[in-house]
Amino acid sequence: MYVDPHLPRHIFGWKSPRLGMDMPIVRYGEHGHPLLVFPTAAADFLENERFYLIKSIERHIFEGRVQVFSIDSINKYSWMSDTVPVPEQARRQALYSAYVEKEVVPYIRTAMQNPQARIAVTGASFGAFHAANQFFRRPDLFDTLIAMSGFYDLHPGYTGGYSDDNIYFNNPVSYLSNMNDDETLFLLRERCQIHIITGRGAYEAPHKSVQLSDVLNSKGIPHNLDLWGHDVNHDWPWWRRMLPHYVGERLGW
Numbered sequence: 001m002y003v004d005p006h007l008p009r010h011i012f013g014w015k016s017p018r019l020g021m022d023m024p025i026v027r028y029g030e031h032g033h034p035l036l037v038f039p040t041a042a043a044d045f046l047e048n049e050r051f052y053l054i055k056s057i058e059r060h061i062f063e064g065r066v067q068v069f070s071i072d073s074i075n076k077y078s079w080m081s082d083t084v085p086v087p088e089q090a091r092r093q094a095l096y097s098a099y100v101e102k103e104v105v106p107y108i109r110t111a112m113q114n115p116q117a118r119i120a121v122t123g124a125s126f127g128a129f130h131a132a133n134q135f136f137r138r139p140d141l142f143d144t145l146i147a148m149s150g151f152y153d154l155h156p157g158y159t160g161g162y163s164d165d166n167i168y169f170n171n172p173v174s175y176l177s178n179m180n181d182d183e184t185l186f187l188l189r190e191r192c193q194i195h196i197i198t199g200r201g202a203y204e205a206p207h208k209s210v211q212l213s214d215v216l217n218s219k220g221i222p223h224n225l226d227l228w229g230h231d232v233n234h235d236w237p238w239w240r241r242m243l244p245h246y247v248g249e250r251l252g253w
Helices: 058-062 086-112 126-137 172-177 182-190 206-218 236-250
Strands: 009-016 021-028 033-038 066-071 119-124 142-148 193-198 224-227
Touching: 009 086, 021 086, 033 086, 033 126, 033 142, 058 066, 058 236, 066 086, 086 126, 119 126, 119 236, 126 142, 126 172, 142 236, 172 206, 193 206, 193 236, 206 224
Parallel strands: 033 066, 033 119, 119 142, 142 193, 193 224
Antiparallel strands: 009 021, 021 066
């Protein structure tokens, strides 16, 4: 079994009016701080269960310290599609961000019976990009970031040199560098927890985490840059160690 059969697990979903497609969501647990999990690459809402990432924090879910919500990616229709032009990829990314902010967040708040709840976000690899993007765009909605083995700049690899507002406002390195909104900066500086974790082993790209850290330092935004060892590879066994280290030991939920 991917999770304990006694773990509260509820699958729901709806046809997103923004994306025009069915978007499922799974909830694990019924109490504790909400944690929204993004899948890697082009995967689905159950990927983190299949690769035992949910299992790695199962004890904390049972204890009521955290409840987890996991959603689909649309990367296969946007950044990871070889047939979709970059401007359309960017438009779809903007729609996905709106889906999270305008549809997923209200769903989580309703499930929690707390219309003001702020939500933690996490993900590994491409999931870390999405988690960070949602977090930095809307710290009024999100209070904690656990970004594992991620990248935070779509340029140049995914954009081919193209840029527009859909890319700029969904590219953390870009909009953070120029951020001057006092309210948003206050939330990021005073009311958030930011953890950027990466290994330095095979297929990891620690310089991308350092790049984000440098931008945050330039804006006076406190954060934790956690560089794990040269034996730490870009793979699930390490993410299954990173996430419970933070959920179970660092966050104090």
